[in-house]
Amino acid sequence: MSYVKVSDKQSAKRVELYYEDWGHGQPVVLIHGWPSSHEMWEYQINDLVDAGFRVIAYDRRGFGKSSKPHDGYDYDTFTDDLKALLDDLDLQDVTLVGFSMGGGEVVRYFSKHGGNRVTKAVLIGAVTPHLLKSEDNPHGVEQSAFEEMIANIKEDRINFLDSFGKAFFGVHLLNKPLSTPLLEYFRMLASVASPRATIECVKAFGYTDFLQDMRAVNVPTLIIHGDADNIVPIEPTGNQAAKLIPDSQYIIYEGAPHGLFYTERERLNTDLIHFIRESVSAGVH
Secondary structure: OEEEEEEOOOOOOEEEEEEEEEOOOOEEEEEOOOOOOHHHHHHHHHHHHHOOOEEEEEOOOOOOOOOOOOOOOOHHHHHHHHHHHHHHOOOOOEEEEEEOOHHHHHHHHHHHHOOOOEEEEEEEOOOOOOOEOEOOEOOOEOHHHHHHHHHHHHHHHHHHHHHHHHHHOOOEOOEOOOOHHHHHHHHHHHHOOOHHHHHHHHHHHHHOOOHHHHHHOOOOEEEEEEOOOOOOOOOOOHHHHHHHOOOEEEEEEOOOOOOHHHHOHHHHHHHHHHHHHHOOOOOOO
16 A cells, blocks of 8 residues: 655644555546545546556545544645655656546646646546635535535535435436446445545635636646536536636536546546647646
């Protein structure tokens, strides 16, 4: 098992980030969504490795097999953790791929660390630039929705994850895009997370404004979002991200839910491979 040790600014303890590393070639770093772990990328990893890439997927602090400290669940800390991983493995010419919450680390990496080592970026169903509804963001999500999520997690976390998973993959009476055992498996991955991390990350992805971070992204960027995403609505996120990042390619998956890494996996993998192979970067930053 492989870990990167990082500093915990809130205490003298060390935090260990679990990661897995497959294949050879240009590195692709996969950043998972909330409240899952690196294992959500199961249906992307083999195709990317087979396409000739080195694939690194890690667990955010508080999730999966990584350490679960009491504090440190903010995007500055998450992004420092990402930098520690890239530095420890001495990765160059990296493509950063962030799903949902993971899009926040991708864009903040450019504003906080200058995009060092990274030459391409991908945002999939990402929360960027801003989820929270405001006068400047009228299509965002009401604060009460995040407060309700937190209350439900505190009341019965596993029941919340069960209901959330169905909305996540667009499961309803007439649409069952994945088997019940697989849905339960994804619930299990989420249940492994620290309860505190699960709650604190709702605040992080719900309330963080990434507008200035978006303007710092200076590499070719692929933006993918499903227009039937009921978890991260497309209007305040994907649609706005495409306007804010000059060198971006925007692909809307019609009818796709939030969990398109599974429901649209073949198309997604094809688009990822094509983008990483074909994008012309301006060099390592």
